[in-house]
Amino acid sequence: MAFWSQYNTLFRSERFGGFLYNAMSNCLLELDQAHYDCLRQLENNPGHAEQGIGDAFFALLREKHVLVEEEENEKLLMIKQYQRNCNCYGQKDLSLTICPTLACNFDCSYCFENSQHDTTVMSDETIDNLMKFIRERAGSGKVSLIWYGGEPTLAFDAIETVTRRIFDEGPELESVQLVSNGFLLDKKHPDLFNDLKISNIQITLDGPQAIHDKRRKLHNGGTTYDRIIRNIDRLMDSSYNGSCDIRVNIDKRNMDLFIPLREQISDRYPKKKISVHASKLKTTQPWGLSESEWITYCIKLYYDHGILTKSMFYPHSNETGLCVAHFNNMYVIGPSGELYKCWEDVGIPEMTIGNVNSKSPITKHHIQAQYTIATDQYAHEECKACSFLPICSEICPKTWLDSRKNSMSKHDGYCTHYKTHLYECMDVFYDNYLTAETGKKLLNKPVTPLETYGYRIIQSSRGGLSDQAQ
Numbered sequence: 001m002a003f004w005s006q007y008n009t010l011f012r013s014e015r016f017g018g019f020l021y022n023a024m025s026n027c028l029l030e031l032d033q034a035h036y037d038c039l040r041q042l043e044n045n046p047g048h049a050e051q052g053i054g055d056a057f058f059a060l061l062r063e064k065h066v067l068v069e070e071e072e073n074e075k076l077l078m079i080k081q082y083q084r085n086c087n088c089y090g091q092k093d094l095s096l097t098i099c100p101t102l103a104c105n106f107d108c109s110y111c112f113e114n115s116q117h118d119t120t121v122m123s124d125e126t127i128d129n130l131m132k133f134i135r136e137r138a139g140s141g142k143v144s145l146i147w148y149g150g151e152p153t154l155a156f157d158a159i160e161t162v163t164r165r166i167f168d169e170g171p172e173l174e175s176v177q178l179v180s181n182g183f184l185l186d187k188k189h190p191d192l193f194n195d196l197k198i199s200n201i202q203i204t205l206d207g208p209q210a211i212h213d214k215r216r217k218l219h220n221g222g223t224t225y226d227r228i229i230r231n232i233d234r235l236m237d238s239s240y241n242g243s244c245d246i247r248v249n250i251d252k253r254n255m256d257l258f259i260p261l262r263e264q265i266s267d268r269y270p271k272k273k274i275s276v277h278a279s280k281l282k283t284t285q286p287w288g289l290s291e292s293e294w295i296t297y298c299i300k301l302y303y304d305h306g307i308l309t310k311s312m313f314y315p316h317s318n319e320t321g322l323c324v325a326h327f328n329n330m331y332v333i334g335p336s337g338e339l340y341k342c343w344e345d346v347g348i349p350e351m352t353i354g355n356v357n358s359k360s361p362i363t364k365h366h367i368q369a370q371y372t373i374a375t376d377q378y379a380h381e382e383c384k385a386c387s388f389l390p391i392c393s394e395i396c397p398k399t400w401l402d403s404r405k406n407s408m409s410k411h412d413g414y415c416t417h418y419k420t421h422l423y424e425c426m427d428v429f430y431d432n433y434l435t436a437e438t439g440k441k442l443l444n445k446p447v448t449p450l451e452t453y454g455y456r457i458i459q460s461s462r463g464g465l466s467d468q469a470q
Contacts, residue, residue, distance in 0.1 A: 002067035004043050007387050011423055012036070016430055017450075021422065023391045024076055025064040025460065026317045028426065032454040042067070057455060064460070080317075080390055081378035088326050088372050093174070094138040095330040097146040098122075098130075098162065100155035102335060102347050106181050107219045110249070110283055112344055118150075118335075122158040126337040126357060131165055133356040137329060142174040147198075148332070148343065153184040155335070163196045173197055181216065183224055185231040190238035199242040201235070203228065206249055207257035208264065215254070229268075236272045243273040249281040251288050255297055259305060278309060295421050302428050313429040314459060315391035315418055325371040325397040341371045342398050375400045392416035433458055 007024040018036030020029045031039065038053065053061070061067045065076065102118045104111075122130075134143055143166065147159055159178075166173050176196060182203035193201070205228065206215045213223040235244060246265055248258050262276040278301065280294045289297065298309040324330040325342045332340040334347070337356040345351035354362040362368065375397040377383040383392075395416065418425060440447050450456055 002062065002069065005065055005068045005073060007073065007390065008043070008066055009387070009422060010036075010039055010043055011426075013423065013427055013430070015427060019426065019430070019458075020066060021426065022064050022066050023315070023388050024073065025066075026315055026391060027064045027460045028314075028429075028458040029060075029064070029066075030430075030450055030456050030458050032450055035455045039066075056453070060455070060457075077378060077384065077389070081376070084376070084378070089328045091137075091139065091141075091329050093141040093143070093329065094134060094171075095144045095146075095324065095327070096134070097148050097324060097330075097332040097343060098152075099148050099150055099332070099334050099346055100152055100158035100162075102150040103154050104149060104151045104181075105154065105183060105218060106151065106216055106224065107221075108216050110215070110251075110281060110285075112282070118347065120335045121155045122162075122335045122337075124161075126335070127158065127161055127165070129337060129356045130162065130333065131169060133361055134166065135169070135171065138171040140171070142172045144175045145173070146177045146179060148179045148346075150335075151181055151184070152178065153180050153187065156184075156188060158335075160192075160196065175199055177202065181224070182228040182231050183218075186227075186234060190235050190240040193235075193240050193242060200245060201242065202245045202247055203232065204247045204249060205261060205265075207254045207261050211254050211257055215249075232269070232274075236269050236274060243275070246274065246276040248276065248278050250278045250294075250297070251281040251283065251285075252293075253287050255289070258301075262307075278307075291417055292421070295417055295424065299424060299428055302432070308428075308432060312417075313425045313432070315416070317390060323397065326375065328368075328372065341368055344398055370401065371397050386415075386419070388416050388419045391418060430458065 005022060005024060007022055009021045009023070010019075011021075012018050016030075018031040018033065020031060020039055021027070022029075035057065042053075058067070065072070068076075100122045101120060103120075145163070145166075149155075152159060163173070163176065176198045177200045178193075178198050179202045182201075182205075185201075185203075204216065205225070206212045209223075209225040212225045216224055218224060232244065246261075248254075248261060250258060258276075258278050265274065265276050278298070280289055282288075295312070298312050301307040301309060302313075323342075324332060330341075332343055332346060333356065334340065334352075338352045339354045339356065339361060340346055340348075340351055341353060342351070351367065353364040353367045354360070373379070375395075377389055377392055377395075383389050386392075392415065437447055448456060
């Protein structure tokens with residue numbers, strides 16, 4: 001006998017029609033009225049699952065785990081947990097976020113780091129031991145780097161030294177990113193970024209000049225916007241073959257200025273590899289946006305301007321872990337060789353897990369363990385009972401730990417936003433799907449309309465967008 005899965009969400013959209021979302025398979029089905037009514041009956045009377053369903057539709061419901069056998073969900077959760085753990089504990093490749101210095105030339109009012117005045121720069125001895133750490137941890141795999149800080153360009157010599165030593169001594173360097181405030185990029189020729197395999201540079205602008213210069217000023221109070229823009233000009237006019245991402249930290253004070261900045265950047269750099277994205281400022285201050293306010297803002301960005309915010313409107317499966325903190329072979333390294341598991345732990349002595357300068361680099365295994373094990377949603381009974389468990393991979397591990405430590409009664413910050421905003425997010429996703437479908441029709445590409453079968457897959461976790469009913 002087939003049962004109605006607890007991971008199903010059957011709903012109607014006021015603007016579009018009937019849908020079924022299954023969190024276990026991360027699959028969205030569009031339904032005509034007859035199929036919607038059929039599934040509504042199954043939801044209320046799952047014991048009659050086989051009655052009145054065509055063979056093809058019934059097979060699809062089984063394949064996507066909409067209808068399950070007894071104890072099937074428990075087995076599927078076990079598999080997903082196993083897949084997550086395999087990824088988290090993997091050793092093949094090494095990913096490092098390296099802070100060559102924690103010093104910063106900016107005095108941003110919302111910065112979470114408390115070590116901006118620590119002017120330590122990674123020494124030659126620490127670089128020697130870092131190289132030993134890299135060779136031992138990467139093994140036969142590859143290494144990826146993110147240069148972070150503080151402001152990493154204040155210690156650009158260390159960036160060059162480490163990168164060139166990896167070129168000379170191995171392992172293979174797969175990718176390099178630079179997170180910078182952009183103020184000192186004119187100190188180095190853009191060709192050097194190509195030489196160092198820096199394929200992406202992230203720079204923060206918090207709005208047009210007037211608002212940016214209030215939020216992101218120098219320690220002496222000096223403005224920064226004009227110089228950053230000049231540096232981006234220089235980068236975009238150079239032979240640099242990588243991309244540039246402009247991050248805008250959004251709160252109530254600048255949320256209305258994101259679009260003017262985005263349009264300004266787009267007009268200034270047409271046909272260049274540069275993008276502008278909004279990111280919710282993480283703060284407890286009154287001007288910060290709540291989760292609901294942030295989602296409302298992102299929805300407005302889409303309907304008013306056609307902007308899709310990353311990781312907002314369709315869930316990602318929870319099979320690989322999320323960030324540096326989850327993975328066994330990912331670390332954040334400070335200028336004195338100290339090791340961390342989270343970017344936000346940088347400069348906090350009690351959150352170090354060891355030091356590359358020590359004979360045994362990792363000594364505080366419990367911190368490393370809590371970021372991987374304590375944040376495993378599959379290990380918590382209240383999460384296992386939740387119908388959204390398989391898709392809550394976007395939860396920040398540090399937020400999860402801090403929230404549980406503080407016994408937050410409403411699970412604020414560590415429950416997926418789809419739990420309370422699934423319908424609104426799916427509306428955006430489907431609207432964007434219809435836009436893409438219209439484009440296919442204009443290009444005479446094959447499209448299977450809903451009317452053909454009375455149901456169709458809109459999204460499935462096994463691949464990209466699909467308009468083929470099965």
